[in-house]
Amino acid sequence: MTPQNGGRPRARRVVITGAARDFGRTLAIFFARRGDEVLLSARDVRAAQRTADEIRGLGFDKVHAFRCDLADPASVRAFADGIAEVTDHIDVLVNNGARWLPGDDLASAADEDIAATVASTVTGTVLVTKHLLPLLLKSDRPDVVNLISSAGLTGNHRTQAHAAFYAAKHGQAGLADLLSPQLRPHGVRVISLYPPDFSNPDPLGPDWDTTPRGAGDKLTAHSLVDCVMFAIDQPRDCFIRAFHFEQAG
Template sequence: MDLGMEGRTVIVTGASGGLGRAIARGFAAEGADVVLTYHGARAEAERFAKEIEQGGGRALATRYDMADPEAARALTGAVLEWSGRIDVLVNNAVHWGASAPDPDRPFEAVPDDAWRQVLHTNIEGALRLSREVAPVMRRQRWGRLVHISSSLATEGAAGSEYYAAAKSALHGFSRSAAFSLGKDGDILSNVVQPGLTRTDTNTEIADSYGHVYSARAPLGRLLEAAEVAGPVVYLGSAANTGITGQVITVTGGV
Protein backbone atom coordinates (compact mmCIF):
# COMPACT_ATOMS: atom_id res chain seq x y z
CA MET A 1 0.00 0.00 0.00
CA ASP A 2 1.26 3.45 -0.93
CA LEU A 3 0.81 5.64 2.15
CA GLY A 4 1.32 8.85 0.17
CA MET A 5 4.16 10.20 2.31
CA GLU A 6 6.71 10.96 -0.39
CA GLY A 7 7.95 14.52 0.10
CA ARG A 8 5.90 15.20 3.23
CA THR A 9 7.54 16.49 6.41
CA VAL A 10 7.02 14.66 9.70
CA ILE A 11 8.06 15.82 13.17
CA VAL A 12 8.61 13.00 15.68
CA THR A 13 9.42 14.29 19.16
CA GLY A 14 11.62 12.12 21.35
CA ALA A 15 13.01 10.30 18.31
CA SER A 16 16.56 9.58 19.43
CA GLY A 17 15.60 6.14 20.73
CA GLY A 18 12.79 3.89 21.90
CA LEU A 19 9.38 4.03 20.29
CA GLY A 20 10.10 7.44 18.72
CA ARG A 21 13.02 6.00 16.80
CA ALA A 22 10.86 3.19 15.40
CA ILE A 23 8.14 5.67 14.40
CA ALA A 24 10.61 7.95 12.64
CA ARG A 25 12.15 4.98 10.84
CA GLY A 26 8.70 3.93 9.66
CA PHE A 27 7.93 7.35 8.19
CA ALA A 28 11.37 7.56 6.55
CA ALA A 29 10.77 4.18 4.90
CA GLU A 30 7.65 5.68 3.31
CA GLY A 31 9.65 8.51 1.75
CA ALA A 32 8.86 11.25 4.27
CA ASP A 33 11.35 13.88 5.36
CA VAL A 34 11.69 13.33 9.11
CA VAL A 35 12.54 15.75 11.90
CA LEU A 36 14.02 13.90 14.86
CA THR A 37 13.84 15.84 18.10
CA TYR A 38 15.91 14.99 21.14
CA HIS A 39 16.33 16.45 24.61
CA GLY A 40 19.72 15.25 25.78
CA ALA A 41 20.77 12.47 23.40
CA ARG A 42 22.23 14.63 20.65
CA ALA A 43 24.81 12.12 19.46
CA GLU A 44 22.23 9.34 19.13
CA ALA A 45 19.82 11.57 17.22
CA GLU A 46 22.51 12.79 14.84
CA ARG A 47 23.70 9.24 14.19
CA PHE A 48 20.13 8.21 13.46
CA ALA A 49 19.66 11.15 11.06
CA LYS A 50 22.84 10.13 9.24
CA GLU A 51 21.59 6.55 9.04
CA ILE A 52 18.37 7.73 7.38
CA GLU A 53 20.28 9.91 4.93
CA GLN A 54 22.66 7.09 4.04
CA GLY A 55 19.57 5.05 3.17
CA GLY A 56 18.48 7.72 0.70
CA GLY A 57 16.15 9.66 3.00
CA ARG A 58 16.19 13.17 4.39
CA ALA A 59 16.37 13.88 8.12
CA LEU A 60 17.00 16.73 10.54
CA ALA A 61 18.06 16.16 14.15
CA THR A 62 17.26 19.09 16.42
CA ARG A 63 16.96 19.70 20.14
CA TYR A 64 13.52 20.24 21.66
CA ASP A 65 12.81 20.76 25.35
CA MET A 66 9.09 20.29 25.89
CA ALA A 67 9.34 22.03 29.28
CA ASP A 68 10.54 25.25 27.62
CA PRO A 69 7.60 27.53 26.69
CA GLU A 70 9.57 28.94 23.73
CA ALA A 71 10.76 25.62 22.34
CA ALA A 72 7.65 24.78 20.30
CA ARG A 73 7.78 28.03 18.35
CA ALA A 74 11.53 27.68 17.76
CA LEU A 75 11.12 24.08 16.55
CA THR A 76 8.29 24.97 14.18
CA GLY A 77 10.32 27.84 12.73
CA ALA A 78 13.37 25.62 12.23
CA VAL A 79 11.33 22.94 10.45
CA LEU A 80 9.66 25.45 8.13
CA GLU A 81 13.06 26.91 7.27
CA TRP A 82 14.37 23.40 6.55
CA SER A 83 11.49 22.07 4.47
CA GLY A 84 8.88 24.77 4.01
CA ARG A 85 6.07 22.59 5.32
CA ILE A 86 4.84 20.53 8.27
CA ASP A 87 2.50 17.69 7.42
CA VAL A 88 2.58 15.42 10.45
CA LEU A 89 3.29 15.90 14.14
CA VAL A 90 3.83 12.88 16.35
CA ASN A 91 3.78 13.98 20.00
CA ASN A 92 5.90 11.15 21.37
CA ALA A 93 8.35 12.87 23.76
CA VAL A 94 7.67 12.27 27.43
CA HIS A 95 8.80 13.67 30.75
CA TRP A 96 8.95 11.03 33.48
CA GLY A 97 9.79 13.34 36.35
CA ALA A 98 12.74 13.46 38.70
CA SER A 99 12.09 10.02 40.21
CA ALA A 100 10.76 6.71 38.98
CA PRO A 101 7.14 5.79 39.79
CA ASP A 102 6.95 4.12 43.19
CA PRO A 103 3.89 1.90 43.68
CA ASP A 104 4.55 1.80 47.42
CA ARG A 105 4.43 5.57 47.90
CA PRO A 106 0.96 7.10 48.38
CA PHE A 107 0.22 9.57 45.58
CA GLU A 108 -0.55 12.27 48.15
CA ALA A 109 3.02 11.94 49.45
CA VAL A 110 4.56 13.00 46.13
CA PRO A 111 5.98 16.54 46.55
CA ASP A 112 4.01 19.28 44.85
CA ASP A 113 6.89 20.32 42.63
CA ALA A 114 7.34 16.75 41.38
CA TRP A 115 3.76 15.97 40.38
CA ARG A 116 3.15 19.43 38.95
CA GLN A 117 6.22 19.07 36.77
CA VAL A 118 4.99 15.75 35.37
CA LEU A 119 1.56 17.21 34.61
CA HIS A 120 2.64 20.55 33.21
CA THR A 121 5.54 19.31 31.12
CA ASN A 122 3.71 16.43 29.47
CA ILE A 123 0.39 18.20 28.89
CA GLU A 124 1.64 21.66 28.01
CA GLY A 125 4.53 20.37 25.92
CA ALA A 126 2.23 18.41 23.62
CA LEU A 127 -0.42 21.12 23.47
CA ARG A 128 2.03 23.95 22.80
CA LEU A 129 3.56 22.15 19.85
CA SER A 130 0.14 21.19 18.49
CA ARG A 131 -0.88 24.85 18.70
CA GLU A 132 2.20 25.91 16.74
CA VAL A 133 1.78 23.44 13.87
CA ALA A 134 -2.00 23.78 13.57
CA PRO A 135 -1.94 27.10 11.64
CA VAL A 136 0.54 25.58 9.16
CA MET A 137 -1.74 22.60 8.59
CA ARG A 138 -4.78 24.84 8.23
CA ARG A 139 -2.99 26.87 5.53
CA GLN A 140 -2.02 23.67 3.74
CA ARG A 141 -5.52 22.25 4.31
CA TRP A 142 -3.79 18.97 5.13
CA GLY A 143 -2.20 17.57 8.26
CA ARG A 144 -2.05 14.79 10.79
CA LEU A 145 -1.60 14.89 14.56
CA VAL A 146 -0.79 11.63 16.33
CA HIS A 147 -0.41 11.78 20.10
CA ILE A 148 1.30 8.88 21.89
CA SER A 149 -0.49 8.01 25.12
CA SER A 150 -0.13 4.99 27.40
CA SER A 151 -2.31 2.12 28.55
CA LEU A 152 -1.78 3.54 32.03
CA ALA A 153 -4.26 6.27 31.08
CA THR A 154 -7.08 3.72 31.14
CA GLU A 155 -5.66 0.68 32.95
CA GLY A 156 -3.95 2.57 35.76
CA ALA A 157 -1.23 1.45 38.16
CA ALA A 158 -0.21 2.53 41.64
CA GLY A 159 2.60 5.04 41.38
CA SER A 160 1.55 6.30 37.93
CA GLU A 161 -1.28 8.61 38.98
CA TYR A 162 0.17 11.85 37.63
CA TYR A 163 1.72 10.43 34.49
CA ALA A 164 -1.57 8.68 33.71
CA ALA A 165 -3.45 11.93 34.31
CA ALA A 166 -1.19 13.73 31.84
CA LYS A 167 -1.67 11.08 29.18
CA SER A 168 -5.43 11.05 29.72
CA ALA A 169 -5.48 14.77 28.96
CA LEU A 170 -4.23 14.01 25.44
CA HIS A 171 -7.37 11.97 24.79
CA GLY A 172 -9.69 14.87 25.52
CA PHE A 173 -7.57 17.37 23.62
CA SER A 174 -7.24 15.21 20.52
CA ARG A 175 -10.96 14.44 20.36
CA SER A 176 -11.98 18.10 20.42
CA ALA A 177 -9.09 19.18 18.17
CA ALA A 178 -10.33 16.75 15.53
CA PHE A 179 -13.57 18.74 15.25
CA SER A 180 -11.76 22.08 15.07
CA LEU A 181 -9.14 21.00 12.55
CA GLY A 182 -11.51 18.98 10.39
CA LYS A 183 -13.42 22.12 9.46
CA ASP A 184 -10.35 23.51 7.69
CA GLY A 185 -9.33 20.65 5.46
CA ASP A 186 -8.06 17.09 5.47
CA ILE A 187 -6.60 17.44 8.97
CA LEU A 188 -6.92 14.53 11.39
CA SER A 189 -6.07 14.09 15.08
CA ASN A 190 -5.76 10.75 16.83
CA VAL A 191 -4.21 9.10 19.88
CA VAL A 192 -2.25 5.83 19.87
CA GLN A 193 -2.25 4.10 23.23
CA PRO A 194 0.51 1.49 23.57
CA GLY A 195 1.00 -0.86 26.46
CA LEU A 196 4.40 -1.91 27.74
CA THR A 197 6.39 -2.26 24.52
CA ARG A 198 9.84 -3.70 24.02
CA THR A 199 12.19 -1.02 22.62
CA ASP A 200 15.91 -0.48 22.32
CA THR A 201 15.93 1.69 25.46
CA ASN A 202 13.74 -0.18 27.96
CA THR A 203 15.24 -3.67 27.98
CA GLU A 204 15.60 -3.74 31.76
CA ILE A 205 11.94 -2.77 32.37
CA ALA A 206 10.69 -5.15 29.69
CA ASP A 207 12.70 -8.03 31.14
CA SER A 208 11.62 -7.26 34.72
CA TYR A 209 7.89 -6.66 34.19
CA GLY A 210 7.15 -8.00 30.74
CA HIS A 211 5.94 -11.36 32.00
CA VAL A 212 3.10 -9.67 33.89
CA TYR A 213 1.76 -8.09 30.69
CA SER A 214 2.50 -11.11 28.52
CA ALA A 215 0.45 -13.34 30.82
CA ARG A 216 -2.62 -11.13 30.20
CA ALA A 217 -2.12 -10.65 26.47
CA PRO A 218 -3.89 -12.86 23.91
CA LEU A 219 -0.62 -12.88 21.96
CA GLY A 220 1.25 -14.03 25.05
CA ARG A 221 4.11 -11.58 24.53
CA LEU A 222 5.09 -7.91 24.51
CA LEU A 223 4.84 -6.02 21.27
CA GLU A 224 8.02 -4.78 19.63
CA ALA A 225 8.46 -1.08 18.89
CA ALA A 226 7.97 -1.58 15.14
CA GLU A 227 4.58 -3.18 15.78
CA VAL A 228 3.37 -0.03 17.51
CA ALA A 229 5.06 2.25 15.01
CA GLY A 230 3.13 0.73 12.11
CA PRO A 231 -0.30 1.99 13.25
CA VAL A 232 1.20 5.38 14.11
CA VAL A 233 2.61 5.73 10.60
CA TYR A 234 -0.70 4.70 9.05
CA LEU A 235 -2.70 7.20 11.12
CA GLY A 236 -0.24 9.91 10.14
CA SER A 237 -0.32 9.06 6.46
CA ALA A 238 -2.34 10.14 3.44
CA ALA A 239 -3.77 6.61 3.30
CA ASN A 240 -5.73 7.41 6.46
CA THR A 241 -8.67 9.43 5.20
CA GLY A 242 -11.38 8.59 7.72
CA ILE A 243 -9.98 7.90 11.19
CA THR A 244 -9.96 10.98 13.41
CA GLY A 245 -10.81 11.85 16.99
CA GLN A 246 -10.10 8.28 18.06
CA VAL A 247 -7.95 6.50 20.63
CA ILE A 248 -6.34 3.46 19.00
CA THR A 249 -5.13 0.88 21.51
CA VAL A 250 -2.06 -1.08 20.39
CA THR A 251 -1.23 -3.43 23.25
CA GLY A 252 -1.35 -6.92 21.83
CA GLY A 253 -4.90 -7.26 23.12
CA VAL A 254 -4.32 -6.51 26.82
Protein backbone atom coordinates in the same frame (compact mmCIF):
# COMPACT_ATOMS: atom_id res chain seq x y z
CA MET B 1 -4.11 11.87 -2.55
CA THR B 2 -2.64 10.25 -5.65
CA PRO B 3 -0.34 7.31 -4.86
CA GLN B 4 3.01 7.28 -6.57
CA ASN B 5 6.04 4.97 -6.59
CA GLY B 6 4.23 1.74 -7.33
CA GLY B 7 1.05 2.59 -5.44
CA ARG B 8 2.74 3.96 -2.31
CA PRO B 9 1.77 7.44 -1.07
CA ARG B 10 4.10 10.26 -2.01
CA ALA B 11 6.67 11.34 0.54
CA ARG B 12 5.54 13.27 3.60
CA ARG B 13 7.20 15.78 5.88
CA VAL B 14 6.97 14.37 9.39
CA VAL B 15 7.75 16.03 12.73
CA ILE B 16 8.43 13.69 15.66
CA THR B 17 8.99 14.90 19.22
CA GLY B 18 11.01 12.81 21.66
CA ALA B 19 12.80 11.10 18.77
CA ALA B 20 16.18 10.49 20.37
CA ARG B 21 15.37 7.06 21.76
CA ASP B 22 12.77 4.36 22.27
CA PHE B 23 9.62 4.54 20.15
CA GLY B 24 10.29 8.04 18.81
CA ARG B 25 13.56 6.83 17.33
CA THR B 26 11.83 3.74 15.96
CA LEU B 27 9.17 5.82 14.22
CA ALA B 28 11.78 8.20 12.81
CA ILE B 29 13.68 5.32 11.25
CA PHE B 30 10.58 3.82 9.67
CA PHE B 31 9.27 7.09 8.29
CA ALA B 32 12.70 7.71 6.75
CA ARG B 33 12.71 4.22 5.24
CA ARG B 34 9.42 5.04 3.55
CA GLY B 35 11.10 7.98 1.84
CA ASP B 36 9.59 10.63 4.11
CA GLU B 37 11.44 13.74 5.28
CA VAL B 38 11.75 13.58 9.04
CA LEU B 39 12.21 16.50 11.42
CA LEU B 40 13.24 15.27 14.86
CA SER B 41 13.37 16.85 18.28
CA ALA B 42 14.78 15.96 21.68
CA ARG B 43 15.50 17.88 24.86
CA ASP B 44 19.21 17.38 24.11
CA VAL B 45 19.88 18.30 20.47
CA ARG B 46 22.92 16.01 20.45
CA ALA B 47 20.64 13.05 21.14
CA ALA B 48 18.33 14.06 18.28
CA GLN B 49 21.40 14.43 16.07
CA ARG B 50 22.48 10.87 16.86
CA THR B 51 19.17 9.57 15.54
CA ALA B 52 19.52 11.79 12.48
CA ASP B 53 23.03 10.44 11.91
CA GLU B 54 21.74 6.87 12.14
CA ILE B 55 19.14 7.66 9.50
CA ARG B 56 21.74 9.22 7.23
CA GLY B 57 23.85 6.11 7.74
CA LEU B 58 20.99 4.07 6.30
CA GLY B 59 21.17 6.17 3.13
CA PHE B 60 18.37 8.66 3.82
CA ASP B 61 19.45 12.29 3.81
CA LYS B 62 16.12 14.07 4.32
CA VAL B 63 16.41 14.40 8.08
CA HIS B 64 16.77 17.38 10.44
CA ALA B 65 17.48 17.49 14.18
CA PHE B 66 16.27 20.16 16.61
CA ARG B 67 16.35 20.88 20.30
CA CYS B 68 12.99 21.08 22.03
CA ASP B 69 12.41 21.01 25.76
CA LEU B 70 8.68 20.33 25.87
CA ALA B 71 8.44 21.70 29.40
CA ASP B 72 9.78 25.10 28.29
CA PRO B 73 7.39 27.28 26.22
CA ALA B 74 10.28 29.37 24.83
CA SER B 75 12.02 26.21 23.66
CA VAL B 76 8.84 25.00 21.95
CA ARG B 77 8.47 28.33 20.15
CA ALA B 78 12.10 28.21 19.02
CA PHE B 79 11.56 24.65 17.78
CA ALA B 80 8.51 25.68 15.75
CA ASP B 81 10.45 28.63 14.31
CA GLY B 82 13.26 26.27 13.32
CA ILE B 83 10.83 23.95 11.56
CA ALA B 84 9.37 26.90 9.65
CA GLU B 85 12.85 27.85 8.45
CA VAL B 86 13.29 24.38 6.93
CA THR B 87 9.88 23.81 5.35
CA ASP B 88 6.76 25.71 4.34
CA HIS B 89 4.46 22.90 5.48
CA ILE B 90 4.35 19.63 7.41
CA ASP B 91 2.10 16.66 6.74
CA VAL B 92 2.33 14.72 10.00
CA LEU B 93 2.98 15.81 13.58
CA VAL B 94 3.75 12.95 15.96
CA ASN B 95 3.38 14.00 19.59
CA ASN B 96 5.57 11.31 21.08
CA GLY B 97 7.69 13.17 23.62
CA ALA B 98 6.75 12.84 27.29
CA ARG B 99 8.65 12.41 30.51
CA TRP B 100 8.23 9.02 32.16
CA LEU B 101 7.90 9.09 35.96
CA PRO B 102 7.80 5.82 37.91
CA GLY B 103 6.51 5.25 41.41
CA ASP B 104 3.42 3.84 43.10
CA ASP B 105 3.48 6.37 45.94
CA LEU B 106 2.45 9.99 45.43
CA ALA B 107 5.20 11.14 47.80
CA SER B 108 7.90 9.16 46.00
CA ALA B 109 8.64 11.86 43.40
CA ALA B 110 10.10 15.30 43.91
CA ASP B 111 7.92 18.32 43.19
CA GLU B 112 10.21 19.37 40.36
CA ASP B 113 9.91 15.95 38.68
CA ILE B 114 6.14 16.00 38.98
CA ALA B 115 5.96 19.49 37.46
CA ALA B 116 8.31 18.51 34.62
CA THR B 117 6.29 15.38 33.83
CA VAL B 118 3.00 17.25 33.60
CA ALA B 119 4.53 20.19 31.74
CA SER B 120 6.36 18.13 29.12
CA THR B 121 3.42 15.82 28.48
CA VAL B 122 0.44 18.17 28.62
CA THR B 123 1.72 21.71 28.13
CA GLY B 124 4.31 20.52 25.64
CA THR B 125 1.76 18.68 23.52
CA VAL B 126 -0.60 21.66 23.55
CA LEU B 127 2.10 24.16 22.59
CA VAL B 128 3.77 22.02 19.91
CA THR B 129 0.40 21.40 18.28
CA LYS B 130 -0.54 25.07 18.57
CA HIS B 131 2.67 26.40 17.05
CA LEU B 132 2.92 23.81 14.26
CA LEU B 133 -0.76 23.93 13.31
CA PRO B 134 -0.21 26.75 10.75
CA LEU B 135 2.26 24.50 8.90
CA LEU B 136 -0.11 21.54 9.12
CA LEU B 137 -2.91 23.60 7.62
CA LYS B 138 -0.75 24.21 4.55
CA SER B 139 -0.71 20.47 3.83
CA ASP B 140 -3.34 18.71 1.74
CA ARG B 141 -3.16 15.65 4.06
CA PRO B 142 -2.46 16.86 7.60
CA ASP B 143 -2.41 14.37 10.48
CA VAL B 144 -1.68 14.74 14.19
CA VAL B 145 -0.63 11.46 15.80
CA ASN B 146 -0.61 11.28 19.61
CA LEU B 147 1.24 8.50 21.43
CA ILE B 148 -0.73 8.61 24.64
CA SER B 149 -0.65 5.29 26.60
CA SER B 150 -3.23 3.12 28.30
CA ALA B 151 -2.44 5.21 31.38
CA GLY B 152 -4.65 7.85 29.75
CA LEU B 153 -7.71 5.59 29.89
CA THR B 154 -10.20 5.82 32.75
CA GLY B 155 -9.89 2.94 35.16
CA ASN B 156 -6.59 1.64 33.84
CA HIS B 157 -4.07 1.27 36.64
CA ARG B 158 -1.81 -1.45 35.28
CA THR B 159 1.15 0.68 34.24
CA GLN B 160 3.74 1.08 37.01
CA ALA B 161 3.79 4.84 36.72
CA HIS B 162 3.52 7.72 39.13
CA ALA B 163 0.15 9.40 39.58
CA ALA B 164 1.51 12.51 37.87
CA PHE B 165 2.20 10.48 34.72
CA TYR B 166 -1.38 9.18 34.77
CA ALA B 167 -2.68 12.71 35.24
CA ALA B 168 -0.54 13.98 32.37
CA LYS B 169 -1.67 11.23 30.01
CA HIS B 170 -5.32 11.97 30.85
CA GLY B 171 -4.57 15.58 29.94
CA GLN B 172 -3.24 14.47 26.56
CA ALA B 173 -6.32 12.31 26.01
CA GLY B 174 -8.63 15.21 26.83
CA LEU B 175 -6.80 17.44 24.38
CA ALA B 176 -7.08 14.85 21.62
CA ASP B 177 -10.80 14.36 22.25
CA LEU B 178 -11.41 18.08 21.87
CA LEU B 179 -9.08 18.73 18.94
CA SER B 180 -10.45 15.93 16.78
CA PRO B 181 -13.87 17.52 16.13
CA GLN B 182 -12.40 21.05 16.13
CA LEU B 183 -9.83 20.29 13.44
CA ARG B 184 -11.84 17.91 11.27
CA PRO B 185 -13.55 20.77 9.34
CA HIS B 186 -10.04 21.91 8.38
CA GLY B 187 -9.14 18.43 7.11
CA VAL B 188 -6.79 17.65 10.00
CA ARG B 189 -7.10 14.13 11.38
CA VAL B 190 -6.23 13.61 15.06
CA ILE B 191 -5.18 10.01 15.63
CA SER B 192 -4.39 8.76 19.15
CA LEU B 193 -2.82 5.51 20.28
CA TYR B 194 -3.33 4.10 23.79
CA PRO B 195 -0.85 1.23 24.07
CA PRO B 196 -0.12 -0.65 27.29
CA ASP B 197 3.49 -1.34 28.21
CA PHE B 198 5.08 -2.72 25.04
CA SER B 199 8.38 -4.16 23.87
CA ASN B 200 10.51 -1.89 21.73
CA PRO B 201 13.45 -3.85 20.29
CA ASP B 202 16.07 -1.94 18.37
CA PRO B 203 14.68 -1.49 14.83
CA LEU B 204 18.24 -1.77 13.51
CA GLY B 205 19.03 -4.91 15.52
CA PRO B 206 18.28 -8.61 15.02
CA ASP B 207 15.56 -8.70 17.69
CA TRP B 208 13.28 -6.49 15.60
CA ASP B 209 12.33 -9.34 13.27
CA THR B 210 12.49 -12.15 15.83
CA THR B 211 10.48 -10.70 18.74
CA PRO B 212 7.38 -12.92 19.18
CA ARG B 213 4.12 -11.37 18.01
CA GLY B 214 1.65 -14.09 18.92
CA ALA B 215 -1.76 -13.71 20.55
CA GLY B 216 -0.35 -14.20 24.05
CA ASP B 217 2.73 -12.05 23.59
CA LYS B 218 3.36 -8.51 24.74
CA LEU B 219 2.46 -5.79 22.26
CA THR B 220 5.46 -4.79 20.14
CA ALA B 221 6.62 -1.49 18.70
CA HIS B 222 6.49 -3.25 15.33
CA SER B 223 2.70 -3.46 15.63
CA LEU B 224 2.43 0.15 16.80
CA VAL B 225 4.41 1.31 13.76
CA ASP B 226 2.02 -0.69 11.57
CA CYS B 227 -0.97 1.04 13.22
CA VAL B 228 0.46 4.52 12.69
CA MET B 229 1.28 3.88 9.04
CA PHE B 230 -2.10 2.24 8.42
CA ALA B 231 -3.97 5.23 9.86
CA ILE B 232 -2.13 7.96 7.98
CA ASP B 233 -2.29 6.03 4.69
CA GLN B 234 -6.09 5.85 4.73
CA PRO B 235 -8.08 8.00 2.26
CA ARG B 236 -8.94 11.41 3.62
CA ASP B 237 -12.57 10.49 4.33
CA CYS B 238 -11.35 7.98 6.95
CA PHE B 239 -10.85 9.57 10.36
CA ILE B 240 -9.49 6.94 12.77
CA ARG B 241 -9.64 8.67 16.12
CA ALA B 242 -8.05 6.07 18.37
CA PHE B 243 -6.35 2.70 18.66
CA HIS B 244 -7.06 0.79 21.88
CA PHE B 245 -5.20 -2.41 22.73
CA GLU B 246 -5.83 -5.44 24.92
CA GLN B 247 -3.06 -6.01 27.45
CA ALA B 248 -1.71 -9.55 27.47
CA GLY B 249 -1.59 -11.36 30.78
